[in-house]
Structure formats: C-alpha cells, structure tokens
Amino acid sequence: MPRRPLARGARAVLSAPYLWLAFFFIAPLALVAKISLSKSVVAQPPYAPTFDLYAGFGALIEAARTLSFDAYRGLVADPLYFESYLTSLGVAALSTAIAILVAYPLALAIVRSDRRWRGFLIGLAVAPFWTSFLIRVYAWIAILKEEGLLNHALMTLGLIREPLEIFATTMAVVIGIVYSYLPFVVLPIYNALEKQDVALREAAADLGAGPLRTFFSVTLPLSASGVVAGALLMFIPAVGEFVIPDLLGGSDTMMIGRVMWNDFFENRDWPAASAGAIVLLAILVVPIVWFERRQTRGGAV
C-alpha cells in the first residue's frame, strides 16, 4: 500500500511528542552536558565560559575553545564518585531484587483473587500515591529510628532486648526504596500475569505438571516481560535516588544523588555535578538498551 502524505493537522499532532522531547529532555540535557565541559568559577553563574549570543560568532568560537573534559578527569581522580556510583548501583540492584520478590507474589495473589476484588486490591497497591511521597518517607523515620515504632513493638513483644539499629543505615535506605517503588514493580507484573490465558495453566496441569512446575515452566516465563519492565522502572530512578538516602541513610550510605547534590549546592561545583549526571546517564543507558533489544527480539520471534 503506498503511503499517503499526512495531512498537515495530523503531522502537527504527531510532532507534539517530539517537541516535548526536544524542550524537556534534549535541551536540558544539552545544557547539563555543556556545563559539564565548563570550568568552575566563583561567579554568577558559577561556571565558565558562558555563551553570549550577542557577543558575535567569533566570541562564541573563542568560548567554545575553553571547554574541556576537566570535570570528567576530576571525576575519575575522585574515589568518592567511583564508590558512590558502586553504592548506588548496589543499593538499587538489591532494592530492585527485594521489590521483585515482594511484588511478584503480591501481583500473583491479586490476579488469582476473585475477579470482583481485583480492581480494589490493585487500588490498594497504588493507594500510597495518594499521600505525599516526602511524608511517607518521613513516616519511615518514625518507624525505623531507635525509639521508633518497630523497635518499640519488637521490644514490647520481647523479641529483642536491644533496639535494632536500622535508621541511618544502608538497610533503612533499601527499605525506603523498596517501599516507595513497589507499586511500579507490582503493576507491570500484574499486567503481564493478568493477560495470561488460564487455559495455559490448565494445559500444563493436564499434561502432568504440578502447581510448582506449572509456575516455573509456564506462569513465570510468560510474565518475564512484566518482571523486566518493573525492574527497569524501579532500578533506573532508584540509582539516582536522592531523597530517600538523604532522609533515611547515614553517612556510610553515600549514593550518587547525594554526592551530586553536595557538589552542586555545598561546593558550588556545577561542572563536577553535571559531569557526574552525564556519567550516570551513560551507565543507565546500558540496561535501557538491553531492554529495548530484548523487547524487539521477543516481538520478532
């Protein structure tokens, strides 16, 4: 079928997402990239050079000449950045793994529940979004701190004698991240499970597979796309998470978001923070590309 040229109106509508992408993603990204190539100075703004479009083309070229990779070199030289990247990736990976282990049974239970209850139960899973994220994270301080609800309850029950030291540790950060991102993992898994034809499980049972084998040979592999989608939806923002480690973590949990914040606001070293952000982006592109490839491959086969 020959492709008809699109009407002007249709083209305008189709270009909307690209414009959105250009204004709110490409442009800011370009700014950050430019700042990452600049030098830190004590001035307003705290980096140089600045491009002055009114100073003429020659001045623009002159300014561009002074751009350098110094901020990136500084990043490599500073072990703090390397360590905090590792910590961030580790915390995000651990949190994502735990979230999947929690979310999968949850999603499965909702899918297997009575049809009339499903909508309500999914609503419950998403219900935390109705309250401010910040307030919910603060609430975890009240739960996890030394004289908090958790320790109080456990000691009252006589399960522990000394209060547990959870608050201001990596564990608290992991708990906070798992809690905050859980709905993002539950929903895609639920979606993948909900689409599965019940007859497939019946067929497996009919062919002699017990409940466990049916789960591992049919249910789980057929929901893998949901698991991967949920994992990425959680892992990527979790790596750059700033609020949760800042509120629940201690000084030993130095995540990359925190380090960049420090460079940006405390040290006023915008180029270093920007370089850190660009490197983080590069690191996170890897799993995204992997997922994209997996999706297209899965679609072709």
Next chain:
Amino acid sequence: MSASTPILRFDGVSKNFADIVAVDNVSIDVAPGEFFALLGPSGCGKTTLMRIAAGFERPDRGRVLIGGVDVTELPPHRRPVNMMFQSYALFPHMSVFDNIAFGLKRDGVARTQIAERVAEMVRLAQLQGLEKRKPDQLSGGQRQRAALARALARRPKLLLLDEPLGALDRKLREETQFELMDIQKKLGTAFVVVTHDQDEAMSMADRIALMRAGRIEQIGAPPQIYERPTSRFAAEFIGEINLFEVRSASYANGRAHIETPEGAIEAACENVDRIGAPAIVAVRPERLRFAADDGGVNRLAAVVHDIAYRGDRRIFRVRLSSGKLARLSASAAEATPAPGAEIVVTFDPDACVLLDA
C-alpha cells in the same frame, strides 16, 4: 481393568455454579476406544461435564471413574487423561517440539525416547519441518494439529477434545474431521468430543450424548438418534424434521391412527402409553415423498411452495391443507413438480416417530 470396564464413567454427576445448574445427575459410560460426542446447545453443560472429567471442576455430587478407578478427588495433573483445549492453549514461549514434549518431560521419560515420541507425534499430526516454530508462526490448522499432537504424546487411553474443530474455517473443518477419525482409529484411544455442531457429532462419533439444560436428553448411535429421537428436543436439534400435532389417536394392530390438522396419519408405534397424552408425530424430510398413485396411507394434499437446490438434493417446502409448511427432501434424480403445483405427499407408517409434545 477388563475389556468391558468403561474407560470413562460419570456416575450421577451434578454441578452447580452459584444458583445455576450446569450438570444435573448425569451418568454416562464411554467404552475403551470409543469415539463419543457430547452434543448440545451452548450452556447445556457439556463443557462443564468435560472439565469435570479432566479435573478442572469438582462435581458437587457423583463420581468420575477413569478406567474403573475413582478419580473424583484427584487433581488434573494426576489423572490419566489428556485434553485438547478449544483455544488449543499451546505454550506461546515454547517451540512445537517443546510443546509436544512438555507432558513427556513431566513423566520423566528419557531424552532420546522423548525425541522419538515427539517425532512420532509430529508425523501423526503432519507437522514435519515445523518442530522449531513457535505457535504464533503456525497456521490455524497447524496449531490445531500441534495441540492434538501434544495431547496425544503421553498416549492417554482417553482424550477429551473441547470443540476441536471450532476455530477452523468450514473447508478445513471437514478435512480435519476425517483426520481426527483416522488418528482415533489408528491409536485406539477413546475420544470424548464436546461440540455444539450436530453435523460434526453425527459424522465422527460412534455414540452421541445429547444434552440439554444439564441433563442427558438421549444417548445413542447417530442413526438411532436421528431416526428414533426420544424427545421433541432431540428431533428438532438434530437435522430437519416435520412435526404434526396429534388431535386424537386410537391404537390397533401395532398401528396408531392419528388425527392431525393436516389429515389422518397412520404411524407404526410400539409406545402405546403415549396415545392420549399431548403428542406430536415427527417425520424426517427425506422420508416424505411425492405420491405416485392413489393407493396407500398417509396421503396429505399440498401445494409446492418453493424449492431449494442443494446439488445432490432438492429441498421442497410444501404448504399442507392446514396452511403449515412441511419439508420434503428428494434426490435430484426424482421428478420435480414446479412451485404452485398441487401434489400429494406421503410417507410410510414406520417413518413416523410419536413424541411428547
């Protein structure tokens, strides 16, 4: 298990869903190697009955025996029966080979043996060269055969088939009917087919259980059900039929003399107790014929209304004296009166079946 032990027995099985009676006190025996059809309109309980046999539904009352063993309490994966699903339910993430091998792996069959058995099933279902394909790379007919191969791979003595031809187009359906019959004979497996399609049941099955509203309406071989229906529902559900209302009847010498609005009918009749109750006389269209002379009984005056050409046959609709339209099916070779012609239709007393109205 002796030769006479039924491979499948429903013993007083009942099943309700909420306040809907799906299956109501059904007892059926299916013999080993038999091709058995559960036939009925949608919602008659035939699918529920099959799912009870497979173990996906638990009966509220009654027992299910497979090969003489009570399996009522056994979960599906412990029952010596396999099922071919209406949607085929092929595993989309597995190749044709892995789909067919699925049940064999669960049985702990050695790998070389699995490959052999799969190859055998592939040949049986004519899927050669498609072993590595995923289900979504198969045509409808290939998917149907893959589902059949998978269900037969464990060599069950009993195979349940839920509307096995339902998803195929008309032409393929007929071919596949014969394929199914061939495979069933070759393997000697008892087939229990659920279908709403009377032609399918009639042409494939050794015996048919006609179901209605959760109950068995009639069980018998296709000719028996077709020629000797025991109820008005059975008579009307399978094939075409002419029904004559009984106004009054008397009985003498093995013949019922019946007055109908269309005229007097003489029917061969063993069932004397029906005489007097509100009843109908049923006659198949192909038992009606144009009267050649003036003799004989069961002569009804009629006018030819219209003619439907069916290639090998013609279906005449004739208007009887009461105004009622009757159907007459004649082979193409017979003389054909034109529409509007005044004729007399006739039929033998033993073509009549006397049924409750």
